[in-house]
Amino acid sequence: MSQAYSKEEKRSRIRGIVGAASGNLVEWFDFYIYAVFATYFTKALTAPHMDSTTQAIYVWGVFAASFFMRPIGSWLFGRIADKHGRKKSMVISIVLMAISSFLFAALPTYEQVGMAAPFLLLVVRLLQGLSVGGEYGAVATYMSELGLKGQRGFFASFQYVTLSGGQLLASLLGVILLGFLSEQQLLDGGWRIPFVIGGIAAIISLLARSRLEETLSHEDSDKEESGTLKELFKNHWKTFFLVVGYTAAGSLTFYVITVYSKTYLTNLGIDGKTVGFIMTASLFVYMLAQPVFGALSDRIGRRAAMLLYSGLMLIFIYPVMVIAMPHFSHSPFIVALLLIFLMMILSLYTSISGLVKAEMFPPHVRALGVGFSYAVGNAIFGGSAPSVALQFKAAGIENTFFIYVIVMLAICFLCSFKLPKEPEYLQHDH
Template sequence: MTQAYTAAEKRSRIRGIIGAASGNLVEWFDFYIYAVFAVYFTKALTAPSMDSTYQSIYVWGVFAASFFMRPIGSWLFGRIADKHGRKKSMVISIILMAISSFLFACLPTYEQVGMLAPFLLLMVRLLQGLSVGGEYGAVATYMSELGLKGQRGFFSSFQYVTLTGGQLLASLLGVILLAAMTEQQLLDGGWRIPFVIGGISAIISLLARSRLEETLNHEDSDKEESGTLRELFKNHWKTFLLVVGYTSAGSLSFYVITVYSKTYLTNLGISSQTVGFIMTICIFILMVAQPIFGMLSDRIGRRTSMLAFSGLMAIFIYPVMAVGMPYFSGSPIIVALLLIFLMMILSFYTSISGIVKAEMFPPHVRALGVGFSYAVGNALFGGSAPSVALQFKAAGIENTFFVYVIIMLIICFLCSFKLPKEPEYLQDDH
């Protein structure tokens, strides 16, 4: 049955989608500026007596540690979202990100407080990881529930538009500040500026989120088991494992293609500047493609999209990455086209990443189920992708890493057959 909407209802829902998406953009922008500006605050926040390699290892170890705060964040904010409302969860999440960004900008240097500096760096970064961990489940749930019937794939795709958009904006800010300031000025304290900008952006997003409409009804929130891990693992553990199954391959593929490929291409002898240009263009195209693939999923179904992603990626990732890119490494244009090809296959997954999870769980544990399953799969397989790939390379069997990716994709392909074509509980609006 087709759902009819008045013009006012459509405007209200679209405003809600924009409000949720804008906050997601800010959250990921704040999260990624750490990676962009790490090279400038490493020396200021670590012991000068340490070798530069160990300084970098610590700073990037802190980055990795933030991934393991995501399951905690997804549990905490998932419970809030399922028990007290999606809006409240998203508002608290963006407030926490604003606070952590401003705290980051105010971090004392090692010269000022000694060993307390690297410890405070870790604490503030863990706060950011907690915030981002809570963001994914609440936003994916909210967008799936607010999206117009028959167009939920399209509207939900904007979650990854803003996720990749945050990554692009962080990179762009790095280019702008490096053009406006000298490298020494950034080292001397200019690295604080992006975190101030991030904090201000979060406050602006907070104003937009404070006006969102709530999608969780009282019947679901009043249930005693709403938002509890006990309910999730007692009655929905099969769904949880299923979602972790295809999230693991999706996150692994995402980080291989958008993060590790930068290192991979550099190791092929392509200059860092050229690789940076290739990645910027390709990620921009990936971002723009999300709504198109989201609309496609509304036509062909989520299961078909997931089967297309896992099946095609399993077939093409080895010949493209292990054979094609090394062979055409002398032609940046062909390398870029090969990377774009993989990103288009990836888009079958990323465009529906949130909604395909949300459609698997009932409302009273939806935000928790979506966020926690994503956080677990992402922490175990997604965030670890670059380091695992480098370990394969160190062992002299780098191409075997892609076999590992293929195995995970085959698992995802089999899990995708279990996806319902159109879940009954999402046929009607909440």
């Protein structure tokens, strides 16, 4: 059952989705550059007397720490989005990302400033975490409010098209720079180049975002309780914890498959360049799959999609990561296929991740509710994934890490039963 939209209204809504999505692409590109180039700036920004494992644990610890800024970012930008408008929130967050990217490119080395270098790395990364924390809730809310009735899953999937697209572009940039620069040149300062590119891209995106139309009504923005944590926890606390339950497993598997797998494959003895190609090809397929799985959710409902995601991932993640990948590590093609297989299961969640959450909160606390619940689950379970996995590895029990992932997926599976059986959001516009 579809609502009739005029051609101009359709065009206007699609323009808004493209504008929000393009900024999302840049935000996540800037954020993921860290993961792609961490190998090259680790030695420059950490103490030389540390062994390489300790240096890596610090750098990935900083990566995890940035996720703990997300709840603060989601609260701050969620309040702005629910009180002063989605557009204003998205514009401020992209400005903050531009500033922090340029600051990252200008970071002094340990050789220049001593212990101040790892400290400044942490500070700048926390600014990036603050920016991205504000991004998710505002974009998910904006796209859910602009999506065409009966096609919301399809349109909302572009949040993860651009999120994974940002990751893909960061990975692709790593491959390109390795084609033009030697590993030594990247270690000697070439790692700064991608952060400059990210800062420039953020400024370009700012121009697109400044032209967006607002979706927040005056009636919702004028409510005294709009965008407040008091309102969120007083009247919507059950929904909040339910969304944290989805996000915990969703973010954990997302970071295991799209970020930690790079380190995991390298540890299997696959050389750096080959791992780069495997990740780039897999992320490209993953990005293209998002609208397909988003459209599927419009047919089968969000509940069925969430149950399929958590159930299938629970069954397959251990045998694929622990048994199949080491067995086929001699064949990059089969490893890529295995990674893509897991990414397709993950797509059942990521394509509708923001939409499922946005549809559970009313407009006056929607951006805050979506962003804050996502950020809390992400901070505790998502961003910590590479660091926790490395600590399991250091303790000689790396495979046990995947048991932890399975437990979180079981919780997500149970939480998914709480979604409505009859997907009313496929019938009604809001």
